[in-house]
Structures are given as C-alpha cells and as structure tokens.
Amino acid sequence: METSEPTISKPPQHSEQKRYPNRRGLAFFVLSGVLVMLITIASWVSDSRMTALRWVPGWMGDWADRDPNIRTAVPFIPLVFLLTHGFASCKLKRPLVWSVILSSASLGLSEFGQIFLPNRTADVRDLVWGGTGILMGTVMAWVTGGPKSS
DSSP states (O other), X not given: XXXXXXXXXXXXXXXXXXXXXXXXXXXXXXXHHHHHHHHHHHHHSSOOOGGGOTTSOHHHHHHXXXXXXXXXXXXXXXXXXXXXXXXXXXXXXXXXHHHHXXXXXXXXXXXXXXXXXXXXXXXXXXXXXXXXXXXXXXXHHHHTTTTSOO
C-alpha cells in the first residue's frame, strides 16, 4: 500500500507586476494633485498678480510678479517630475510620456479657463512658457531616473 504525502499547491504565479502605487508613488500623486489645483486656482483668479493672492508668501509673490513668463513655466517643472516618478512607481509603461500629456492638459485647461474671465486673457505665449516648463521638468525627471520603474 502506497502512502502519499500531502502536497501543498502553490497559487498560480502571475507575470504581471502590480500597477497600483506604493506609498512613495501615492505621495507623488497627492503632491501632483495639489500642484495642479494651485496652478488652476492661480490661473483662474481675476487678478494675475501673485501678490494679490493671500495664500502666496510675499517673497514668492514679489519674485513671481517680476517676470510673469517665468512664473508660468516654473510650476510645470515639478509637476512633470512628480507625475513621472508617481507613474514609475506604478510600473506604468512610458511614465514620462503620460506625465507630459497630463501636464500639457493641465496647462491647456488653465489657459482655456481664462477665456471666460473678464480680467484675464488666454495667451499663446503662456502656452509656450508653460511648455518650456514641461520640457525642463521632462529633462529633470529623465536625468533623475524617473522613466525607469522604481
């Protein structure tokens, strides 16, 4: 009489890696969301001067109001960086491409909303400067290894 030993079956192994963010990735996405909200709010207020916004520190408002073109570009640098690292933490393919697409959508939405504000104007130069910020953020994310899955 043969005795068989009980075997423990292993669950099937899936070749797909998990695609939900880890804590670090979640932090990148939360910061990205806050930044998109701040960009949108600052773009849609009736007065384009940053010193007019009570929640912007005085030194930052003074600096931003000196050159509005640079002010348009600057927030998109960290936005691309944060989104790229967030997508990379999810093992998403082409995180840099998705980051550029979402940052460009945020830029377009911010400028589009200004069409409906009486004291603001949507300006092609703002799109160019925002695109410059997106390009700088893309380079920064690429240099720091954002496109690689972390």
